[in-house]
Amino acid sequence: MDADALLSFLLTALVLELTPGPNMAWLALLAATSGPQAGLAAVLGITLGLAVQALLAATGVAVVVAAWPGLFQALHIAGVAYLLYLALESWRDAGNPAHHLPGGGEDGAAGFRRGLVTNLLNPKAALMFVTVLPGFLTVESGAWESAVLSAIYLVVAVVVHLMIVALAGTLRGPLADPVVSARMHRVQAMTLAAVAAWLLGRG
Template sequence: MDIVTVLSFLGAAIVLTLMPGPDNLFTLAQSIAKGKNAGIFTTLGLCTGLLVHITAATIGISAVIYQSAFAFTVVKYAGAAYLLYLAFKSFREKSSNFNLHNEDNLNYKSLYKKGIIMNVLNPKVSLFFLAFFPQFIHYENGNVPIQMLILGIIFLIQSLVIFSLISIFAGKVGNFLRKNNSIAKKINIIQGSLFTLIGLKIAFSQK
């Protein structure tokens, strides 16, 4: 795989990662509501989930999901249901005391798990890999699975960097919002609304 292909892929990957989607919106919501550390641990979970999709794309499992309308639908609705469950929890906590300045009380393991589940249960990620990666594969060179794996690792690294930057930025926005008591009391509602938006986006997605 030549350097031109790698750089072209990296540029396209960065642009696509920055576009509004379930993963970066999820990171944004967690960071605004719970601080940058929450966003970073969520990012680690999301990127761990990417490893699952990268492996699936490399060995061909993603193609099976793409071919099976039933499998795609099951994974899609499971992901949407999980996001709507998180939205429900956020709305229930809308009147709770929202003292998020002390991030020591956060359950980072739980945030990491949420990131993994959120990413793994989004079938569009695997289908995206199937549609996007082949454009940068040199089939004449052979070793297609290895090329897919290399592209997957590059995609994962740039996602980790970008989502971490989003976490830091959104964490600062969250700190600013919490200075306004009226807004601070509604941060859970904002988070729940974002989760609902992401869940519906996944639920109504098409192959």
């Protein structure tokens, strides 16, 4: 796997994790209302859920790449389409702070359970591993390359979630500001669209 593909995947994983969604909003408010320990427990649950998805998807993607090149190409196109969908969704949601819902004041155990279950069933993560990730592989790629990309995604997710917990108190106000929210959504939308265009050209 070449360095450009690794760097592009790292950027894609970072943008996807920074895209406002249930993990980000809930985790920020949980840490702000229930403290950093509850936030860290939630990060552990989120990471475990994502790791299970990554493990299952890495094996499946390797099989697809080796046995069905045509299906691999279809997954590649699906990944591009999914990134464009996220870009459109982010642009459409610009200025809408409705995803910042009350954290509910869960304790650490409740935060862990919710983080785990939510990400075992997280369609965003599933689509990432099944459609976006194959776009950064080649037909010759095997389980090792797929596992490396999955591990990179998990590391990025952990870092982003830990940053959310650490900065929850100071970022809660700005993130709820409609002007800041609109700008953040539009920047993310343009970045996702650019990555989708790069993937389409690479395929």
